[in-house]
Amino acid sequence: MQPRSLDDALAVRAQRPDAVVVAGGTGVLVELNRGLDVPALLDLSRVAELRESTTVDDGAAVRLGATTTYTDVLEHHAAALPGLAAAARTVASRQVRNRATLAGALVLGDPSGDALAALGAADATVEVAGPHGIRHVVASAFVTGPGACDLGPDELVTALIVPVADGPTAYAKAGARNAMARAVCAVAIELHPVARTATVCVVGAAPTAIRPGTAEALVADAWDELDDRVLRRFGALVAEAVDPLPDARGSSGYRRHAAGVLATRALDRAWDAL
Structure with missing residues (x-):
């Protein structure tokens, strides 16, 4: 399933909560190779709204779309978000950074994730959308345990709101x-x-x-x-x-x-x- 809009993606998510969400694929494909049973895949890579990044709060923060990659951070947001960029530089290889998304790392529930540390120190929030609207979760609290996160079966992460660094x-x-x-x-x-x-x-x-x-x-x-x-x-x-x-x-x-x-x-x- 490859929706082209966020509304369509949320509709599919609500209809097929058993579907595994994929964007960059660097995490899900590893699990597939390990034998993960996947009844269906919900591919978000073609949803344009999830790739958009803008400044918000009168320039005090950057709203990163959920499918923003580590490379996107390094090439476009390193000046405003140096802490996140520093963590991104340590992630895997250039090829993986070109594909892997920040939101994907959080949704996989990895409590040792590089992005999780930087987002936590930045006091970032995770924007989550579902049938009942949009809610925001403190990034440092989003991963609730190994392989678990604060995301309902009918919800999607839509963005990360990251305050612009005001110091070293x-x-x-x-x-x-x-x-x-x-x-x-x-x-x-x-x-x-x-x-x-x-x-x-x-x-x-x-x-x-x-x-x-x-x-x-x-x-x-x-x-x-x-x-x-x-x-x-x-x-x-x-x-x-x-x-x-x-x-x-x-x-x-x-x-x-x-x-x-x-x-x-x-x-x-x-x-x-x-």
């Missing part, structure tokens, strides 16, 4: 190798000099993304005296906030340690850029 950003990631690897743990941070605050999001260190509120509060309280002591305390607070699960790529202890180290590095880099 940083992204730090640990994986099995330096490229072509999923994050064992990753930390995204955005500094907001006018508000004198920081927003932080950690992925890969819990069944969901983590916003470490105590660590964010520390940065606000110590804004005028950020030194090595504060950096170490910040890393420790992030490590305390996570709830890692072990798997073949890393133990719980390693992921917790990595979260603290990566958080310290990310804050140090962002602060140096002020």
Whole structure:
């Protein structure tokens, strides 16, 4: 099924909630190769409304259509969304980035997703449409567990609303190798000099993304005296906030340690850029 408009796509979604939604295909095709039973495919790649990106809120945010790819972010939105662009650069290969969509990564429910970390730190929201209208979900809360997300069987993600960065950003990631690897743990941070605050999001260190509120509060309280002591305390607070699960790529202890180290590095880099 290949609808050409958003209205048609939502109608098909309502009629066939069992259909697997596909756009770039980089995630779904992997599952198909693993033997995923697919009664039908709902291909959104020809829905023009989902490819559109515009500025909103008087230029304070960018509305990225759901089928925006990582390459789109790098080529058209890196200046406005440097945190998201930094995370996008670490995703797979150029060929995959040309096809893979930001919304697809969220809908697959990957709690270690690079985009999830950057969107969480940016305080982005996910726009969801369905039979009852449009609703918005905080991006950091959209993935509700491994393979699960806050999306009903008759709903589609239509866009991501990402605030334009108003200060330095940083992204730090640990994986099995330096490229072509999923994050064992990753930390995204955005500094907001006018508000004198920081927003932080950690992925890969819990069944969901983590916003470490105590660590964010520390940065606000110590804004005028950020030194090595504060950096170490910040890393420790992030490590305390996570709830890692072990798997073949890393133990719980390693992921917790990595979260603290990566958080310290990310804050140090962002602060140096002020």
